[in-house]
Amino acid sequence: MGRSPCCAKEGLNRGAWTATEDKILTDYIKINGEGKWRNLPKRAGLKRCGKSCRLRWLNYLRPDIKRGNISHDEEELIIRLHKLLGNRWSLIAGRLPGRTDNEIKNYWNTNIGKKLQDHHQQQISSPKKPMPTDFQPIRTKASKCTKAIITTPEPQRCSQQYCPDTEQVTVAVEPDHDHHYVIKGLDSFPGFNLGDDHNHNSSDYFLKDFEMDENFLSEFLYGVDFSELAANNFDTIGNRGDNNSTRSSSTTTNNTSCCERGYSYLDSDHHQDDKLQDSDFSFMDSIMGSEFGWFCD
DNA sequence: AAGGTTGGCAACCGCTGTAGG
DNA sequence: CCCTACAGCGGTTGCCAACCT
16 A cells, blocks of 8 residues: 555555564573664564564553543653654654664644644634744754844944844854853954843744754753743742742743743853853743643643 | 544654764 | 765645534
């Protein structure tokens, strides 16, 4: 039916796995461990291709697979991660213990994606609640942030020399000796020199866009326990009594788009510590937004 | 009751990145 | 540097049960 065989070899089983095949595969992996998928079928005595064995193990037979429906918390987490990561199902699954990329992908396609589509249709016919205007994840094939575009609500504050046509300023972002990403050269932008001006709050400035190369995002997210964050209430990401995590608390209240509501780097309280700390992901709630109230209704 | 339709999910395909020779 | 094998990933397909007419 249109689908060509996974492995061109004749005599290999295809389609649904039998209980016997499952047992053979499970027993083999228990003894020999995962990996070497190509040789596994022959060694285990299975008439399957290696790819098929790997998939069956990872998506179904693995002992740590969580069964049952996706919970509300998990769903919210999936939405937020998808907003951040796009269709990087394996990355999303990595933050949901016991869930597989395939499961999340299927869930998205059959539930969440449809809800979003329905909501979009509803918005077109009778707009009620605000929906993110740029409902697109940020670029995900990225690994090192090299440039950031910052917007200010007060364009006139920005020197023409640096932003001749718009309210935007592009600055360089470089890793320091501790591998923290630092926005460079802000002091040279008169409009952003906040050293003697403490009247600004963190909602005044926004990172609008990022220019990144590979791995930046992965490094960025490394070590964040999203399941824990989910369990402790999404709205408090980065603000759970952590004195160093106050940057974004005031950035989530306006109605600007999610990108424009990105991490406010120029918080006057922290201008002397312009670093993205490894453990400080307080900007996440700004990036991912609190605009999903409409979804939960 | 029978046939058609839909939705959910498991499995497959093809592409890509990476390591090793 | 090139080639090959392998593993992993995301998109797509097919099966089947539930639902509808």
